[in-house]
Amino acid sequence: MVPEYFIFLRFYSYISSQFLLLPLSKRICSQMKATFECQNNSLLASWTLSHSHENVFTPWSDETYDAYRDWYGIICDNGWVNRVNITKSNVNGTLYDFPFSSLPFLEYVDLKIGKLVNLVEAYLGTNHRLYYTEIGNLVNAKLFYAFSNELSGPIPAEIGKMKSLENLSFQTNNLSGPIPKTIGELTELKLLHLYTNQLSGPIPSELGNLKNLSDLQLSSNQLPGPIPASFGNLKNLQVLYLRENKLFGSLPKELAYLDNLVVMEMDENQFSGHLPEHLCQGGKLESFKVNSNKLTGPIPRSFSKCSSLKRVRFDNNNFTGNLSEAFGIYPELQFINLSDNDFHGELSSNWGKCKNLTNLQVARNNISGSIPPEIGKVNRLE
Template identity: 75%
Template sequence: MKSLEYLSLWSNNLSGPIPRELGNLKNLTRLDLSYNQLTGPVPVSFGNLRNLQILNLDANKLSGSIPKEFAYLDNLVSLSMSYNHFSGHLPERLCQGGKLEIFTVNSNKLTGPIPRSLSKCSSFKRVRFNNNNFTGNLSEAFGIHPELRFIDLSDNDFHGELSSNWGKCENLIDLRVARNNISGSIPPEIGNLNLSNKFGQNIPKDIGRITQLNVLDLSYNLLVGDIPPQLANLKVLVNLNLSHNGLSGCIPKELETSTGLHDVVSSYNELEGPIPNNKAFINASLEGNKGLCGNVAGLHPCEMSSSVVKRHSMAKGRKLILITVLPVMGALVLLCVFIGVLFMCNKRRRVRDVERRDGDGWLSISMLDGKALYRDILNATEEFDAKFCIG
């Protein structure tokens, strides 16, 4: 059937090897053999299918290496080989035609680094490398993919740090690199995140700028500090997983406005305080924290929470100090004023009593700041005689 263009045999009970004669159908543009019981290697004759645009071999029992002859398939738009037993390295020069948009090889036994032709494939839109044994430095393995929307690199042996190049993939909404050996900090430019690794430091506040984020999985890392309230800016966020980290403080009250949030996992951190009044937290996984409270199953009501009681006691203690100290200080001020008034009144009374007339009609001073009597002064100076004048 040399004129055949479309052959779809998916989801049957076909078994045995793939006939190499299928490589003679040079006008095929689509071949779908997925979800069968096919075994053995992929025929190298598939390299003759130069017009092939879609090849789907998912969910079989195929084994061996992926033929290097696939590099001749310049018109491939979609190549799917997931859930098989393929092993060895990916062939070089895949995507050399620059048309490959969908490439899925997840759940095989593939090894080695990502070929350069794939790491630079600018036509990628959806890619799955997860559940293999791929290696390499992730900061160098991929470049900038302007059309890429989804890529899953989870469950491999990648190392290094995440490159900020991922943030330059303007259409990327889902990046998954869970369970690798990636370390370092999270670049704030990155979009949709599933990053279970060994990341340290804080959750970057710039994540709140990625408004199309709908899945954020940062579980099983070494993240510390507070949960940034900027997460509330992610209006389309549906799934949030922050479990198994060292996050502390309160869950931001701002998340009450995240009406689209559906699934929340914040277990095994050091979070405390009340949970946000959001329906997503009613069935959320929150166990393993030290002081969360709220009216949901598994948590103490907030008025019974030890952390809240402690804070309330501290506030009550400060209030008691203010109540005690302020009146005492006020009383001391009033007492000082009262003593000052008494002193002034006493001084004025003494001045009024200074002058008085004696029996001889002379003006006498009984006491003036401890000095001698005025009469004694008069007598001593012979009534202020000039010979006693000293200046």
């Protein structure tokens, strides 16, 4: 069975006209239906043209007002197609002919499609007219979700025209090429999910212009190069996922300016050098992972006071320093892995005060001394 995926798009647009485009829209809807598999779908059997609606432009009339009354999943507002919802129709297709241009008052599209493919080529492809007539004109679009499909090809630079976007989600596809610099022009953006694709090229510094961004996830791609210092401008950022890429270089000191960070995961890259001082100075960091890199030097002193930590991974690096001095007391800490580094010293009795700790790993270091009896009081250790 083909897995069902969900695509949700919501946009607000206005195009003035003295004529209704309903007949043309019905024709294009029929063309869209023709691209679907399962042509015998009973729910979409109502998507048919009648001889009374063959003209392209039809002035206002009671007839056109209810032109879509019997069409499954089509809802009109004052004679214009306002909503399309076919989540229960169980169709597969490409959506090459989705009629954005002919539905100027469309506010809501809700589709549950078994296999959505080639959407980027159909609507974002640089050689396809639909891109310029559709995406470029969606200047009031707020949400664009096209995740968990089989989309391929690059993300075109023209996506930067969608100035009102707040959420942009293309994760879990087969997109390739660089991240467009023009995404940095989407200054209303709060969420940007591009993870689990084949994106390449360095992270554009223009992403630092997204000062409203709170959730940035670029993991599981082929991105090389350093983290731009401009990321220090993302003062509202709460979630930062850069894991499983080909990123290298030192972590910029500007990351310590992100006082609202709750999650920072950059594991499985090729970062080198020291961790920036003053990380976690905002006191909100809960998940911090830099395992499987080439990082060196001591753990910043700020971490000893970062009481908000819940999950931490420093393993598989070249960190140094006295283990008994580098870490403090973490009342919320559940998991910490310090294995495969060059830590020395003794295990601190402070670990016994981390009452929620379930997993403490310090294997393959230079630890000496005895095991503090206080660790035996952490009754949640697994």
